[in-house]
Amino acid sequence: MPTPLATTPLPDDQVALVKRLLASATPEQRQWLSGYIAGFQAANDIGVASAAAAPPAPKPRLTILYASESGNAETLAGAVRKEATRLGFAARVLDVADTTPAEIAQVGNLLVIASTWGEGDPPQRAEAFHAALIADDAPRLNGLRYAVLALGDRAYARFCETGRQFDSRFQALGATRIADLVECDLDYKQPAAAWTAVTLRTLAEMPTEPGAAVIRVDFSRAAPVETADDAPTPVEVEVTTHINLNSGRSDIETYHLELSFAGTGLTYRPGDAIGFLPRNDPALVSEVLRLIGHDSDAILQERLSTELDITTLTRGQVRDYADMTGDARLRDVTVDETKLGAFLQDRQLVDLLEAAPKPLRAEQISKLLRPLPPRYYSIASSQAAVGEEAHLLIAKIAWDSHGRARHGVASTDATVRRGIGRRMPITVKPNPHFRLPENGDTSIIMIGPGTGVAPFRAFLQERETTGALGRTWLFFGARRFTHDFLYQLEWQDWLKSGVLSRIDLAFSRDQREKIYVQHRMWEARRELYAWLRDGASVYVCGDAKAMAKDVHAMLLAIVADQSSHDSDAAISEVRELQRAGRYCRDIY
Amino acid sequence: MTQRSRNEEIKEASRFLRGTIAEGLRDQVTGAIAEDDTQLTKFHGIYLQDDRDLRGERAKKKLEKAFSFMARVRIPAGVLTPAQWIALHDIAAERGNATLRLTTRQTVQFHGIIKSNLRPAIQSLHTALLDTIAACGDVNRNVIASVVPQLPVVHAEVTAMARAISDHLLPHSRAWHEIWIDGALAAGGDDEEEPILGRTYLPRKFKIAIAVPPQNDTDVFAHDIGLIAIVQRDHIIGYNVVVGGGMGMTHGEPDTFPRTGDVIGFCRPEQVVAVCERIVIIQRDWGDRADRKHARLKYTLEREGLDRFTAELRQRLGYALAPARPYVFDRTGDPHGWIEGADGRAHYFLFVENGRVHGALLEALREITAAHDGLFVLTPNQNLVIANVTPEQRAEIGAVLDRVGLRDTSALRRNAMACVALPTCGLALAESERYLPDLISALDEELARHDLTGAEIMLRMTGCPNGCARPYLAEIGLVGTGPGRYNLYLGAAFDGSRLSKLYRKDLDHAGIVAALRPLLAAYTRDRTLNERFGDFVIRAGVVSRTSSGNRFHADVPLAVAD
C-alpha cells in the first residue's frame, strides 16, 4: 500500500477506517471505491473532510445448483453462470453431490438444474441430497429464493420427476419460488435459454440482500445462453470390424464394432461413451410418410430418417394428434390418464398414426414429432491400446408388440444396417464420473453383465498397456455360458497374464434356478468386502432397471453383513464410497 | 522294449485316476479341463467334447470351442427301474441337451453337459443308485447281456452274472466318489491298491458280452470276452468262453482290423468271474502298452497265438476250461413289439431310431413310468424294452406308444444302427446318426421296388472305422471315410458269426444307393429259400468270405483296395 496516507488530512481514527476498508476490499471494490469517491467529489463540491463514505454495494450472490448424470445439467449450469456473471452476479456453480440442504438454506439466491434418471430417479450423485431434502427432518428453507429447470425425456413415464420433486419440496420447506418450474424434453436448449433469461431478470430486479447493488440491464440485449460447448458436431467414422459375439445358437445378438478414428482427431478416455446419431428404419419411414400423406416428399423423408423421432410415443403426442385428427376414439382415450396410459403401453408413433391416418400439414408434423435423440454406447476400448480406434459393444434390440415387429432404432441401425465399410455419425461423450482410479495400484471391482462389460474391457486394456499393478476383479453375467460369454477368450488371456486377477460368472439360463451377478457377489462377500476395506473402487455398468438396483441392494447387504452394522450404517458407508468416487455407476 | 505310450505316463502319474480334475472343475472361465485330465475323466465315464457344428464360428466371436461333456452310465445288462429312468430323464432335461442316447453297449449317454452342470448331474445319478465308473477308459467297460425277459429265470441269471463281473472288475480307486460326489479334495491315492487292474490299469479298453442263444443280440464275437450261455431246463448251466473279438481299425492301416473272437472252452457259472479276471490279468500283463492301435486283446492273441494264450490261462486258473458245448445262434439285433413271457407278463421291444430318445418319445416314456412298475431294459442295439408289463398295464402303455406313433417302421430301419458321430464325436470322419434315417428312406424305396419290403437285412453305419455300431458284422456295413463319403462292406453273417468284406470305397449317397440297387435286384431274383443277403452276396461272388479277422483286408479286388 502506498504511503500518502501518512500525509493525510484525516485524523488517525478515520485513517484506520479507510485502511481497514481498503484492506478488506477486493481489487474491483477498490477500483469502484476510487471511482465512487471521485464521482462523489464531482457531484457535491464539498470538502474532503465531510466525506462520510457510504459502503459499496456488494454484487448479489447467486448459487447455481445442478443434479446431473450424463453432464447436460452440468454443462447448462456452467452456461448459466457465464451469463449471470456477465450481468453482474457473484455466481458460483455447485454440484448437489458436494452440498446439503442445510448449506443450501443459507445461499439466498438459488437456481436449480436437475435431470431425472432410471425410472424417475435422481441422478446417482444427487441421491444423498435428494434423500435429505425429502426427509421429515429436512431443514427449513425460509428466505431462500429459487427456481428449478428440470431436464428429462418424455419417453419416460415419470417425466422430469426429480426436477418436479425439488421444485415442490423447496416450496414446502418455506423457500420462495421466483419462477415456475420449466420441464425440458431432450431438446432442452431453447427452453433452458429462456428460463435462464427470465430467472436472472427476476432476480436482478428484486430487492436483493440489504445493501446489495441492484442490477439494471437491458434484457432485450441479453446474450442468449450459449450451449454450443455441450453439443460437439458429429463426425463420420468408418466401421472396420463388425461381429456378432453371441454364438449362432444364442437367442440374442451382441455386436462388437470397431470404428476407425484415423484422421478425425477424436480422442477419448476409458469410461467415455460415444453418441451415435442413428437413421430410422427406412421401411418405417416410408410407412409413416404414407400415413401422414407425404409418400413422395423426398425432403421430409430425409428429415424423418435423420432428424425426427418416429418411434417413441408420448402422452402429449396422443393428445396433440387427437386434436389434429379430431378422431373420436383417440379423443376418448385422452380423456382419462389411465386409459391414455393403457393405450401408450408398448405402442409407438406408427400405431397412433395408424389408428386414424390423416394427411398432416408441415407445421403439424413439426409440432407432433420430437427431434431424434442420439443414443449412447460405452466405449469398449482404450486408446492407449488401440490407437486411432474405438470399439463398441451393441446389443441388438427387437421385440413384438401389438402384432408388429419392432426394432430398436440405433441398435438395429448399427448392428444390421451399418456393416464393415459403412460410416457412423458420432460424437465423443466424456464421462468424468466413471474413471479408473488415478493410482494404478488401486484395486478395482467391475460389475458389468451383458453389454455393461464394455467399459471394463477398456479399463483392462488401459491397465495392461500402462502396466498398472492394481488388482482387478470382474463380475460378468449373461444367459448361457456356451453361447453368450462375451469376449471369453480375452478374459482368459488377461487371467493368464495377470491383468485380470479374478472373474466371477453368473449364467442365468444354464440351470433351473436363475443365477445373477449379485448372487456371485454374495458368495464372494468376504473377499469383496476385504477388497473394499483395502481401498478398492467399485464400478457398475449396464441395465438400470433391474441389475443396477439389485447390485446396489446386494452391496448394501454385503457391507451390513461383513461390517455387522445395521442397514443405516451400511447405507452411509456406501454413500461415503459414492461421495469419495469409489462407487461409480454407468447405467442405462 | 519300445517307448510306453503317453497315456501310460498319464495313468502312472494320476494318483489312481485323480490328476487335477477337481481343480479343473473349479475353473469357471473355460468349459474345458486340462489336456491330460481328459484322458483320466474317461475312467470316470466322462468325455470332454465340443460341438463340431460350431467350430467354424467360435474363434472369430472371441469364444473358445463349444465345450461340453458326455457322460456314460454304467448299467450292467442294461436293467433299470422306472425310478432310475425318471432320474435319467430329469438329468437329461435339466443338465444335458434334453436327449438320452441309448448305446450299443446297453447303456445311456448324456450329451451336452456343460462344466457347471457336470457334478450336479453325476450326483443326481448317484442318488438314483447309478454311476459312471469305468464306463470308458482302459478298464472293463459296461458288461452287456442278452435281453430275454420272456425267460424270467434265465434273464435274472444273466443279469446277475453281468453285475457280478462288472462289480468284480471295477477299479478300487475312490477317486470317482471324491471328485464327483463328496467334492472332498482328491488327496489320497498312495494308500490305495488296484489288485486286478494295477497302477496303470489296462493297456486299452476291455469289453465283455453275454449272449443267450439263439439270440445273438450282443454280437458275442465282437468283444474281448464273449460268454455264450448254455441253458438247460430254464437254467444257465454254464458258458462257452469266447476271446479276442473287437471291431476297431484304422483306414489304410492293414495291421489294424476287426476280429471275431475264438471259442476256447466252457466253464460253470461259479467259475465265470475268475475266468474273466484271469483273462483280464493276462491282457494287463501281455497287452501292448507302446502302441494303442495294437493294444486290444485281439492283437495280443494274434501276436502270441491262441495256444500260448490258453495255456497261460490254464496256468493262471489252475485248471483247464471244459470243451465248448454246442450252441446255435439264429440272428443278431433285437426282436420287435410285444412278446409274451412264460409268467403271463408281457414285454414291449421298442425300436428307438439310432438310440436317440428325445422330444415326444422322451416325454412318452416319462409318462409310461407312471403306469409301469416293471423294468426298463436297454438292449445292445440302442433299443429299449419295457419289461414285465402286467396285463392291466399293457393297454395303458400300448395307448401311450400308439399316440406317439412309434410302431410303424420298416424292417430295414428297425434292424439298422448308426453310431453317434457328428456333432459330438471327436473322431467322426462323416455323419452317421444324423444321416442314416435319410439313407434308410432311400433304400426302403429300392426294397419296395424289388418287393423286399419286410425283408430282414442288417445294415449298420459308423462315422469312422472305430466300429462303434459294429458295422463289420452287418450284412450291409457303411463306414465313414470323409465328409459325405463311406466305404461299403458286404457279406457278414446274419447271426453275427462272420465279418464282412470291403466292396466299394468312398461312396456318396447316390453312390451307395446305386451300388446296392443291382445287388438287391439280384437278391430278389436269385436267392435260395431263406437265404440271407449276407450269404447271398458271397454265393453270388459279389465279395469273398471273410474267414477270420486277420483275413479282413485280404481278397479285396485291387480296384477297390486302393
Ligand code: SRM
Ligand atoms: C455311444 C457309442 C456308439 C453308439 O452309437 O452307441 C460309442 C461312441 C463312441 N465311441 Fe465307441 N461307442 C460305442 C460302442 C463301441 C463299440 C461296440 C461295442 O462295444 O459293442 C465299439 C467296437 C467294439 C470294440 O471296442 O472294438 C467301439 C469302438 C470304439 C473305438 C475303437 C476301439 C478300438 O479298439 O479300435 C473308439 C476309439 C478308441 O477307443 O480309440 C471308440 C470311441 C468312442 C467315442 C467315445 C469317441 C472318442 O473316443 O472320443 C464315441 C463317443 C461319441 C459320442 O459323442 O457319444 N469306440 N465303440 C457306443 C457306446 C458304448 C457304451 O455304452 O459303452
Ligand SMILES: Cc1cc2nc3c(=O)[nH]c(=O)nc-3n(C[C@H](O)[C@H](O)[C@H](O)COP(=O)(O)OP(=O)(O)OC[C@H]3O[C@@H](n4cnc5c(N)ncnc54)[C@H](O)[C@@H]3O)c2cc1C
Ligand atoms: C451412458 C449410456 C451408455 C450405454 N452403453 C451401451 C452399450 O455399451 N451397449 C448397448 O448396447 N447399449 C448401451 N446403452 C443403451 C443405448 O444407448 C440404447 O439405449 C440402446 O441401444 C437402445 O437404443 P435403440 O435406439 O436401439 O432402441 P430404441 O429405439 O431407443 O428403443 C428402446 C426402447 O424400446 C422399448 N423396448 C425395448 N425392448 C422392449 C421390449 N422387449 N418390449 C417392449 N418395449 C421394449 C423400451 O421403451 C426401450 O427404452 C447405453 C446408454 C447410455 C445412456
Ligand SMILES: Cc1cc2nc3c(=O)[nH]c(=O)nc-3n(C[C@H](O)[C@H](O)[C@H](O)COP(=O)(O)O)c2cc1C
Ligand atoms: C437410462 C436413462 C434413464 C432416464 N430416465 C428418465 C426418466 O425416468 N424421466 C425423465 O424425464 N428423463 C429420463 N431420462 C432422460 C434424462 O433425464 C435426459 O437425458 C437428461 O438430459 C440427462 O441430463 P444429465 O446429462 O444432466 O443427466 C433418462 C435417460 C437415460 C439415459
Ligand code: SF4
Ligand atoms: S464309430 Fe467313430 S464316429 Fe462313430 S461314434 Fe465311434 S468313434 Fe465316433
